[in-house]
Amino acid sequence: MNTLMSLWSRHEAELRGWLRARMPIQAEVEDILQDTFIKVMRQEPRLPDVAQPRAWLFEVARNTLIDRLRAAKPWVPLPADWEELPEESAQLDAVDALVACVPRVLSELDAQDREAIELCDLQGMAQAEFARIKGLSLSAAKSRVQRARQRMRERMAQGCQVSFDACGSVDDFVPRPPLPDVAQPGTLI
Template identity: 45%
Template sequence: MMACILRAWCAHQAELCRFLRHHLSSETDADDLLQEVFLKAVRTREGFCTLNNPRAWLFQVARNALIDLLRSRHPQAPLSESFAQPPAEDTDPIDDLSACLPRVLGELSADDRLAITLCDLQGLTQQALAKRLGLSLAGAKSRVQRARARLRARLIEACQVKFDDTGRVCCYTPRTTDDEHG
């Protein structure tokens, strides 16, 4: 049991030591963490000898010990009461946006509204839309694409929809029935 641990330790100790000393300003701290890594390997007993990649395991333990040490050194401020309370609602903004959609959809042209309603809301394929409206498939695809672009522009303008860095809806301003167009 100890032979496989000692072989792995002898093969990787110097590299582990350089890694820890590179990330810590104190050689003593690095040596202490190195000792913790060794002790953890010894405590795993036979389990260590069955590892496919002892080097990777040793480095993962060293990284975790390093992270724990660095976290313990940073002062941690207590959370304010507002963080302790769960949010009032845990809904996806895109779900809430459905309240704005019917009114904005009603402001689109009849052709745009029909394309969006049939394909996006009722699940009709663009091929079926083309057949139903007597259009080519390319014409139906183009109509749906243009309708979606106009709907998006209208939602952005009318409901002040905002997007995050990934393009997902992050927030919007709800419209009331008293709001004017735009």
């Protein structure tokens, strides 16, 4: 305990200054410093094995700060007209209606892209399994699926005139005419 107290007293002010530079609220700095001290006390039996005690203290303080920041949930005030905001269900209705465009766009993709999307996204096959059955490395399979998704997204945006909001969610679209009654091999109807 004497070694720990000596180490702490030598570096406490430096730790406090380091935390102040990263956390503007003084009360938070003191709380983080106290939490750091508690963590260091719990690890005291490990202290003789630590090659660089000062660096170790800063590592514990950094991890404590990160834990505190991750746990913080920022509060965002509601707008004054929050009741007039569109319902989330309206966005879901647009997405549900957009599903009608999927078979048409899928039929327009090349066979390799269509297969990747049908197996991994529509049938829920794991990409590792897709890689195995196609004789690909996992990395190559993931790339193939990503490229297929990107091409499908581009086709959806172009063909169905899909527009996206700032968050990347579907905002609006123009439905395309349905597929002809004759089904093409490998397509969903």
